[in-house]
Amino acid sequence: MTSAAHKYTLSILVENKPSSLTRITGLFARRAFNIHSLAVGPTQIDDVSRVTIVTDETTAPVEQIVNQLRRLIYVLKVTVMDSNTSVNREIILVKVAADSSVVAERTAVLEVANLFRTKVVDVTPTSLTIEATGSATKLHGFIEALKPYNILEIVKSGTIAISRGPDTLEEAHSLGEA
Amino acid sequence: MTERITGAKAIVKTLERLDVDTVFGLPGGAILTTYNELNDNTKFNHILVRHEQGAGHAASGYAIATGKVGVAMVTSGPAATNVVTALADANMDSVPIVVITGQVAASLIGTDAFQEADIVGITLPVTKHSFLVTKPEDVPRVLTEAFHIASTGRPGAVLVDITKSAMVGELDFEFPVEMELKGYNLKDHPDHQCLSAALELIKDSKKPVIYAGGGCVRANAELELMQFVKLLNCPVVTTLQARGVIPDSSTFALGMVGMHGTIAAAGSLQEADLIIALGTRFSDRVTGRLSEFAQHAKFIQADVDASEIGKNREIDAPLYGDVKQTLRFLNSELENRVDQHEQAKKLQPWWGFINELREKYPLYLDEECAQESAGQGLGNLSPQAVIKRIGEVAKEHDEDAVFVAGVGQHQMWASQFLGFEKPHNWVQSAGLGTMGYAIPAGMGAKAGRPSSDVWVVDGDGCFQMTNQELATCRLAGLPIKVMLINNGTLGMPRQWQSLLYNNHYSQTDLHDGADGWSGEIVRGDGVEKGTREAKPVPDFMKLAEAYDCLAIRVTRPEEVDEALERAAAEKERPVVVEFQVAKNAKVFPMVPAGESNDEIMYTQNLRPLSKRAAKEVAR
Numbered sequence: 126m127t128s129a130a131h132k133y134t135l136s137i138l139v140e141n142k143p144s145s146l147t148r149i150t151g152l153f154a155r156r157a158f159n160i161h162s163l164a165v166g167p168t169q170i171d172d173v174s175r176v177t178i179v180t181d182e183t184t185a186p187v188e189q190i191v192n193q194l195r196r197l198i199y200v201l202k203v204t205v206m207d208s209n210t211s212v213n214r215e216i217i218l219v220k221v222a223a224d225s226s227v228v229a230e231r232t233a234v235l236e237v238a239n240l241f242r243t244k245v246v247d248v249t250p251t252s253l254t255i256e257a258t259g260s261a262t263k264l265h266g267f268i269e270a271l272k273p274y275n276i277l278e279i280v281k282s283g284t285i286a287i288s289r290g291p292d293t294l295e296e297a298h299s300l301g302e303a
Numbered sequence: 304m305t306e307r308i309t310g311a312k313a314i315v316k317t318l319e320r321l322d323v324d325t326v327f328g329l330p331g332g333a334i335l336t337t338y339n340e341l342n343d344n345t346k347f348n349h350i351l352v353r354h355e356q357g358a359g360h361a362a363s364g365y366a367i368a369t370g371k372v373g374v375a376m377v378t379s380g381p382a383a384t385n386v387v388t389a390l391a392d393a394n395m396d397s398v399p400i401v402v403i404t405g406q407v408a409a410s411l412i413g414t415d416a417f418q419e420a421d422i423v424g425i426t427l428p429v430t431k432h433s434f435l436v437t438k439p440e441d442v443p444r445v446l447t448e449a450f451h452i453a454s455t456g457r458p459g460a461v462l463v464d465i466t467k468s469a470m471v472g473e474l475d476f477e478f479p480v481e482m483e484l485k486g487y488n489l490k491d492h493p494d495h496q497c498l499s500a501a502l503e504l505i506k507d508s509k510k511p512v513i514y515a516g517g518g519c520v521r522a523n524a525e526l527e528l529m530q531f532v533k534l535l536n537c538p539v540v541t542t543l544q545a546r547g548v549i550p551d552s553s554t555f556a557l558g559m560v561g562m563h564g565t566i567a568a569a570g571s572l573q574e575a576d577l578i579i580a581l582g583t584r585f586s587d588r589v590t591g592r593l594s595e596f597a598q599h600a601k602f603i604q605a606d607v608d609a610s611e612i613g614k615n616r617e618i619d620a621p622l623y624g625d626v627k628q629t630l631r632f633l634n635s636e637l638e639n640r641v642d643q644h645e646q647a648k649k650l651q652p653w654w655g656f657i658n659e660l661r662e663k664y665p666l667y668l669d670e671e672c673a674q675e676s677a678g679q680g681l682g683n684l685s686p687q688a689v690i691k692r693i694g695e696v697a698k699e700h701d702e703d704a705v706f707v708a709g710v711g712q713h714q715m716w717a718s719q720f721l722g723f724e725k726p727h728n729w730v731q732s733a734g735l736g737t738m739g740y741a742i743p744a745g746m747g748a749k750a751g752r753p754s755s756d757v758w759v760v761d762g763d764g765c766f767q768m769t770n771q772e773l774a775t776c777r778l779a780g781l782p783i784k785v786m787l788i789n790n791g792t793l794g795m796p797r798q799w800q801s802l803l804y805n806n807h808y809s810q811t812d813l814h815d816g817a818d819g820w821s822g823e824i825v826r827g828d829g830v831e832k833g834t835r836e837a838k839p840v841p842d843f844m845k846l847a848e849a850y851d852c853l854a855i856r857v858t859r860p861e862e863v864d865e866a867l868e869r870a871a872a873e874k875e876r877p878v879v880v881e882f883q884v885a886k887n888a889k890v891f892p893m894v895p896a897g898e899s900n901d902e903i904m905y906t907q908n909l910r911p912l913s914k915r916a917a918k919e920v921a922r
Contacts, residue, residue: 140486143435148427155428192610198432198452201486 132161133187134213134286137176137194138168138202138294145199149176152193157184162215164283170295173201177285202294206286213286216258218246219268222275223253234274241267252277305477310439311336311470314403317446319346320478323374325365325750326350327358331378332418334405336470350750350779353771355382357743359389360769362400364747366393367730368705368755370523372454373400373747379407380418383464384425388737390460391429395734396544397521399458401449408468409437423464431459439472444480451482456489457608458521490607493622493629501579501603501620502636508577508601510653511537514560514589517544517733518582518606518626520726525549527630528581534637536646538657540568542583544733547723557657558666561589562894563715566664569894569903570912571657572597580604582626585615586734595899605629664892664905666719673885680837682817682858682883686788687716689863689882693758693786694721696867701756705730705748707783709741709765712794715890717760728755739768742785746772749781756784756871763789763815766843773850776877784870784878785852787843790886791816798889802907815839817858817883847879855880 139145146165153160161179168175180190187205194203206213223231231253238245238255241263247254257267261284268279288294308316314337318326327350330338341349352358355377362373373393377386383404393400407416423433432452434445442465449461505511513535519528525548532539532555539549540560549556560568572578578600583589590596593615604612605622612621622629666687673685690713697704706721708714708731723729730748732740745759766787776783793811800808814820819837847854853873855866857880870878894903901912 144423144427144433147424151427186613189610189614192612196608196610198484198487 132179132181134206134208134211134284135178135180135187135191135194136202136204136206136286136294137178137200139174139176139197140199140201141167141172141174142199145174146176148197148199149178149194152197153178153180156190156193158190158193159183162283164285166285168295173295175294177283179284204294206288210290211286211288213260213284214258215261215264215284216256216282217264217267218254218256218280219271219276220252220254220278221271222251222277225250230274234271237267237270237274241270243267305475307473308476309336309340309470310442310465310472310474312340313439313442313474313476314446314465314470315340315345316476317443317478318374321446321450323347323372326374326376327352327361327365327747327750328376329353329355329358329378329382331382331405333379333407333467334376334403334470335378336467337376337403337405337465348750350746350775350781352743352775354769355385356388356739357746357769357772357775359386359400359402360392360737360740360743361747361750361772362402363389363393363396363398364707364730364744365751366398366400366747367744368727368748369751370727371399371751372450373398373751374403375400376403378405378418379422380420382418383420383422387422387426387429388735390426390462392732392735392737392740394429394431394460396732397458397517398460399453401446401453401461401463404462404464405470406435406464406466409466410468412466422462426462429460430462431457433462434464436463436465436469439469440474442469442474443476443478444482447480448482448484451484452487456487457518457606457611490609490624491628492632493605493624497620497622498629498632498636501622501633502640504577504601504603504620505535505579505633505637506640509649510575511535511577511579511650512571512575513537513539514542514572514578514580514583515539515545515548516542516581516583519545519548520582522582522607522625522627523726524582524627524630525726527627527634529553530634531630531637534634534641534643534646536643536650536654537579538571538654540564540572542586542589542733543718543731545583545726546718546729548726550724551722552724557661559718561586562591562896563719563890563892564589565661565666566892566903566905566911567657567660569892569900570660572600573900573912574656575600577601577603580606581630582606584611590615591894591900591902592898595901660911664911667891669885669888669891672888676885676887680818681886682790684857684860684863684882684884686713686790686882686884686888687720688860689786689788689857689884690716690760691720691722692863693760693867696864696871697756697758698722698724700871704728704756704758705745705752707731707741707745707748707757707759709761710736710738711762711764712790712798712888712890713760713762713765713788715795716788719890721760738765741765742769742776742783743772745783745785746776746779746781749776749783750779759783759785761785761787762794763787763791763813763843764793767813767815767841770846770850773847773852773877773879777851782873782875782877784873785880786870787879787881788884789816789843789881790884790888791818791839792886794888795890797886801887801889802893803895815841815843816886818886843879843881850877852877852879854878857882
């Protein structure tokens with residue numbers, strides 16, 4: 126498939142039931158669809174969760190993935206987020222070794238942190254922990270910039286996405302478009 | 304009006320209120336509380352099976368034969384895992400069944416309690432939906448939702464796992480109850496734009512074929528389909544699932560399509576300029592090598608399941624909606640647009656091509672192979688001839704007879720030769736291909752349609768997987784007629800071993816046929832050695848008699864009719880007629896797995912549609 130490399134962000138509203146997430150991830154596993162990133166959390170509506178999955182078309186067109194998701198009884202709404210009209214964010218926490226006795230190194234790490242407009246959230250005599258949010262591209266750049274230094278640990282969330290403008294997924298759902 | 308009752312009683316009452324008339328099941332620890340509520344006043348009939356898989360397949364056979372939801376009820380743990388095959392089978396073939404399993408008390412879940420199995424987790428990939436019920440007050444609603452989900456949209460298998468604590472606890476029973484299925488939306492008919500696109504394609508087509516699948520049967524769309532076919536003067540191929548949705552006697556019917564379909568069906572699809580797929584899913588057994596499937600055709604696909612449209616093949620006019628409603632709309636439009644005379648004239652060359660294939664390559668009885676077996680200690684009946692005769696005799700006695708098959712060669716021959724005139728009269732396992740399906744499914748069909756004769760065509764391999772349900776049939780008054788096509792081997796694997804594995808018959812001989820079994824006996828301690836005479840194990844007649852069935856063995860062609868007449872006349876007991884058939888008989892035509900439909904073999908050495916062969920001849 127020509128567009129195999131292209132990634133799609135899916136926003137899924139789902140009834141908050143014990144097996145809901147398993148049903149979604151199980152579907153991806155069973156049908157051999159890829160999951161690049163996964164984020165789950167509550168929404169402003171009780172009993173409705175929002176799942177954001179980044180996938181690709183390596184094994185099936187994105188329409189097929191969406192249609193398969195819509196077959197799940199607990200799934201209320203599935204939307205492919207358009208990257209031009211939505212905001213996509215990830216969060217990352219990076220722990221870097223930066224001995225306070227080596228001033229130059231510590232300053233350099235802080236400079237990178239500043240340059241990417243990130244936040245230092247924990248400081249010890251031997252390490253700095255930096256929190257960064259942004260698009261996948263920005264965070265990739267940030268990690269690259271930190272590579273010359275001694276990265277001790279990285280933890281990264283899945284992508285979350287929301288559409289620009291006043292429209293919401295829930296409104297669309299109440300119109301019965303699931 | 305509410306009533307304070309236990310969850311167990313609510314299960315029984317809800318099933319009654321949902322108009323269930325038959326439940327197939329087997330009690331055990333976690334579901335005993337519910338069984339305690341069954342008594343002489345219970346409005347449905349409970350049929351006590353001998354194995355939980357049998358309960359599941361019986362529910363499926365019941366559902367296919369009646370069009371209603373089939374119901375099975377079993378206990379937790381091993382009983383629930385035993386029913387997994389039946390759930391997967393029914394779901395694959397879009398058969399509406401609801402299976403109720405008992406579960407350990409909610410407080411014990413996750414503790415590896417006795418007979419605990421996470422059956423919701425186990426069956427997630429093989430059900431349309433599943434529920435775990437931990438609160439008694441959820442029982443009426445969840446069962447209502449389960450029946451609704453199983454029977455609407457694309458039908459399927461639904462599991463309802465109910466904890467013992469939900470059965471013991473009490474609720475204020477009310478019925479009907481409101482469902483809470485916010486994410487379950489059904490689509491009636493396709494959008495007008497798509498329908499117009501389909502009509503345009505139909506108008507432009509000179510070589511159309513209708514490819515009708517099981518969805519037409521499930522949607523009860525046979526009348527609409529026939530009208531559509533007549534309006535377009537269009538040939539129809541049916542999938543294994545859809546046999547009977549258009550009568551085989553109809554001039555428009557080209558028979559079964561697929562790996563063992565007719566040459567005319569394969570040839571028409573490969574040459575078509577338009578394929579109208581109705582309620583079918585472009586299975587690999589139909590398309591052959593996908594990249595070489597119907598390369599010149601445009602595609603219309605109607606399906607109630609959006610995810611099936613375009614799943615395997617790009618579609619020019621997708622029609623997402625109920626196939627019956629879709630056909631009604633198309634018919635009403637076509638009635639005004641199509642001039643019957645013009646249409647017939649337009650399709651004349653196309654019919655010429657198809658009729659030539661039909662005349663030149665009809666299905667044939669492999670009697671030569673049967674003759675070769677004579678004198679070798681093998682059965683020498685032609686299996687195709689026997690099955691063809693079963694179809695004729697069955698319909699002479701009951702034109703609404705139900706035919707059931709297991710999986711393998713006998714199933715393909717049954718599909719080819721029984722002759723189907725109506726839908727819902729053909730019960731078999733297509734998608735999952737579950738050996739051992741026939742006897743329990745036949746039992747279910749008979750329970751649902753007691754006034755129809757039920758003829759179960761089975762193989763000797765399949766028979767040995769589930770024949771215990773003959774005890775159920777005998778005791779529950781379900782006199783099915785089992786036609787055991789015994790070739791002494793796992794016939795379909797053997798056929799592949801003949802054609803693809805250089806006649807290496809690795810582990811396919813069952814020693815239960817006419818040639819039986821002979822060889823060295825080595826007793827446990829190795830002391831006693833010797834040889835034993837050829838003798839089939841098991842002796843199917845003794846086995847049938849042990850179940851108090853009428854047992855008839857047929858070894859010669861002239862005995863076939865008498866045996867079938869006796870079988871037809873038996874109204875009280877189940878019947879087992881063993882036909883000792885030729886071991887080397889093969890199912891033809893055949894598209895070798897993974898090859899193009901163009902390479903369909905009429906006989907082992909003749910590929911009438913082969914482009915490859917044609918090129919070689921031209922050279």
